[in-house]
Amino acid sequence: MKGNRPNLAILGGTPAFDVPIPVGQLYFPSWDRYEQAFRDIFKREYYNNNGPLHERLEYQLCQFLGAKHVLLVSNATLGLMMVADALELTGKVLMPAFTFIASAQSVSWAGLNPLFCDIDRDTHQIDVNEILNRMDDEVSAVMGVNLWGGACQPKILEELATTLGVPLYFDSAHAFGCMVEEGKIGGFGQAEVFSFHATKILNATEGGCICTNDDDLALRLRSIRPSYGAAAPVPIVRVANARMSEAQAAVALMSLEDFPENRANNEKLYRLYERYLREVPGIRLVKPAQVVFSNYQYLICEIDSRQFGLSRDQLLEVLKAENVIARRYFYPGLHRCIPYADDARLGGAKFPHTDELCQVCVQLPIGARVSETSVEKICDILVRIHGHAQEIRDRLK
């Protein structure tokens, strides 16, 4: 790192980047490939409902993930709702408080109540002991969440769910392509759900998929997703209308082909951050936890404001002035979000680790649109911010 830029934007200097550098993977295939895929869709005159690209993507994902059944859906939130419905859950679903609000909203939309538990302070993943502490008679399932390109010990959760006698499913929106010692994410519990939103490493612009090895569950899920007018494989109460179009499948197929390259780019950028951030007091880079292979989809740091000199929120403001769009995922913790904050069912439970991480976590840019030079520049800015912390604090007053 050169460290010789004249000044920080917050102190009157020029922003380090001319255009905002966003968080998120934001992969774009080359225009030629994109154009060809869409010419083919136009030639076939087929937009939706189990088209050839849709079928090819489901097949390739089964191969890639080693799952018996893969169902494409419009997004992961709908996929999670469908799983809750297909499992015929009642009452409550036990899940971590430290996750994106969509995890809990999927449960609410399925007519159930989320019951939150705290996470492990170091790994950020669900705390197995907390599951045991929070379990009650109304809990009909556990939802594990595999966060940040890491994992929540899915094999241990499987054993625990068997002991507790409830089904287990996973929100794996962050974990496409990741592996734990016991196998690939996608093959654990009753079902796992991935997100293919534009900010994820497997990108359909918008979309997702459900994986399951359970034949009956797969049949019910196919009936819930259906194409209107098509015969449902088995009778079900509700349909979700959660199809993925040919246009989305086309982008996802290119993204799947380029997954190894995009993952390798993420890892290279992660290693750069790792090397440079060692020099910055008060910034801890969070390692993807409990996996043997990560997609490095997120670059998460914890800010120790006493050592760094600024709080996480002050840092976000300073980075924004430099055109670095960092995020404070997840804020403020699901137990503090409407509609769950006033919920008497929280029953006075405390979530100290979630509360702490919601104050100190920051997501920095990583992904297909981020270059090594950009990472060096961002780390250089962080060094300078730390070096001018007092001056910045005075300016932000």
Ligand code: T4K
């Ligand atoms: N479970 C978990 C654990 C999740 O994290 C998520 C989603 C879900 C379930 C549900 O999955 P989906 O139902 O969405 O499939 C994003 C994504 O919308 C969301 O998918 C994701 N998690 C969540 C953590 O992040 P935002 O609101 O922060 O993203 P957004 O749209 O503001 O984009 C981030 C940055 O990228 C901005 O600076 C703008 C920029 N951007 C974004 C898009 C989409 C671009 O420059 N171009 C683009 O095309 O939610």
